[in-house]
Amino acid sequence: MENNKKIKVHIADDHQILIDGIVAVLKNEENxxxxxxxxxxxxxxxxxxxxxxxxxxxxxxxxxxxxxxxLRYLKKNKLELPTIILSSYDDVKLVKEVLKMGADGFLAKKCAGENIVEAINSVYNGDQYFSNEVQKDLVAAAVGKTIRKKVHQDGVFSSSLTDRELEVLQLISIEMSTKEIAERLNISTSTVDTYRKNLLQKTKAKNSVGLAMYAVRNKLL
Known part of the structure; x- marks a missing residue:
């Protein structure tokens, strides 16, 4: 930080308790x-x-x-102000929408306390910032779109793996846990385990690493 300049932050939220919590975290940050x-x-x-x-x-x-x-006001008035979006929801469509509108980061409120300092420093220095869960959702959505496009174009895997199996495969390949996959797809962990078992049988892989390698070999990632 040049000349010991402090990053001036403005916090906007309709819950005073959240503002107070963020202020409490930031008060110990010298910059x-x-x-x-x-x-x-x-x-x-x-x-x-x-x-x-x-x-x-x-x-x-x-x-x-x-x-x-x-965000529309900032864009209309050409105010280049690095902005981190806070939300109780980390829906991929919402993340993409605010990025198009000029936001520089997206932070789920449940992660605000532990990630806010890193997020502020990142966007101030010209980088984008997303909490880990949001990053996983963005990657999963991008990879899933790629898989669906590939299957639609040439049907390479349509005869062996179902659409849901392909979806579970790509989530496993980006190192999501069984619980995370279940939450992402709104299914039970036992159902995820069943899909994993089917994938192991169909791909002849021995474990999750093998599944990821299968995805790479077949250009799914």
């Missing part, structure tokens, strides 16, 4: 200063008209003016 906070999007815009921040931590769901409208 970060909480310059202000707002409980709704209208107050964020009003604050930005009178003040400057280096990073904006922005909740999506807020009264009066929501986080998406704040």
């Amino acid at each position: 970060i200063d909480v310059a202000g906070h707002s409980l709704n999007g209208r107050l964020v815009i009003d604050w930005l008209n009178e003040n400057k921040a280096d990073v904006l931590v922005l909740d999506i769901n807020m009264p009066e003016v929501d986080g998406l409208e704040v």
